[in-house]
Amino acid sequence: MRRSLILVGLAVLAFPTAAMAADGTGGWIAPFAVIAAGIGMAIAAGLCGLGQGRAVASAVDAMARQPGAAARIQTAMIIGLALIESLAIYTLVIALILLFVKGINFA
Amino acid sequence: MEAIEHPPIFRLPGIPDHVTYTWLIMVILAGLTFVASRNLQLVPRGLQNFLEVVLEQFQQMIDDVMGEKGRPYLPLIATLGLFILAGNLMGLVPGMVGVTGNLNTNAACALVVFIAYHWIGARKQGLGPYLAHFAGPVPLALKPLMFVIEIISHLARPLSLTLRLFGNIVGGHILLAVIFLLMGLDGLIGWALSGSVPGAIIGGIGGLVTIAFTVGFLYPLKILVAFLQAFIFVMLTMLYISGAIEESEHHSEHHAEHH
Secondary structure (H helix, E strand, C coil), X not given: CHHHHHHHHHHHHHHHHHHHHHHCCCCCHHXXXXXXXXXXXXXXXXXXXXXXXXXXXXXXXXXXXXXXXXXXXXXXXXXXXXXXXXXXXXXXXXXXXXHHCCCCCCC | XXXXXXXXXXXXXXXXXXXXXXXXXXXXXXXXXXXXHCXXXXXXCHHHHHHXXXXXXXXXXXXXXXXXXXXXXXXXXXHHHHHHHHHHHHCCCCCCCCHHHCHHHHHHHHHHHHHHHHHHHHHHHCHHHHHHHCCCCCCHHHHHHHHHHXXXXXXXXXXXXXXXXXXXXXXXXXXXXXXXXXHCCCCHHHHHHCCCHHHHHHHHHHHHHHHHHHHHXXXXXXHHHHHHHHHHHHHHHHHHHHHHHHHHHHHHHHHHHHC
């Protein structure tokens, strides 16, 4: 099972290389950039969701216990969410650079 | 990104679009405040009332986060907040450019914050104590290490301010652009109008669903994000400034605890 997964992965990774080589255009980095942008953004978004979920869960917990302090907890929660989210945003920026910046000549 | 975004309706030749629209925002904000403050009344009405409510919100936030001694920084903070909010919202108007969707604008705002809070901290505490505080309350042998780490973390602040705003706004723009591409005359609606029967059924239903999704969910979400990102930028600015002001007090408190 695991070996077949690895083989599929290798095949997926090898495919764009072969396609580009057949194309004759050279630049074999560009397809990998697209793959890296997708996979990186998926990992970043998933883990960012986990982290934000934990933060919101404890913030809501605290607000339910102490409704009087809800406003301050909410402010702190929003700042915390922004700081967590910015990590995923870094990945988004790198993905955008990989996808859209044509000036980078990897090859 | 020009490939999927429509060019703005109003352009000045030879000048980048975001600069043009930054000037537009400056004209709008300055014009509004000028008109509102030209004939000041003790009992405000209309525009003056509205702007006073807005500024009171900023002052309320400053009082909550920084306390009374944050009041002098109201002009800096409120200007940044209003400019970023206007830029974010302008990006949602079709045919206009969201200036905060450009790295240069955001980097300019973040650099203003960076220089301002260091300047304020150095003025309040004196340059020597302010720099000494970067080393933190650690044993002498660890101070050089702490100093370097602290410098790096301070340098990361404008970077994260810039990229957070940029990524949120541009991410939302790309999402909207992709949905519009899917929905428009090249996509579902075009398929519905093409005349074929399955196209009319699937394209019509799909087009209506995407329109409802965009109008009912995505646009309100983008407006929320526009306000939220301006709020977060302003809030972090306040935290940085109050950190630069209060650092010395925390320092002495720590020492009092330890000894």
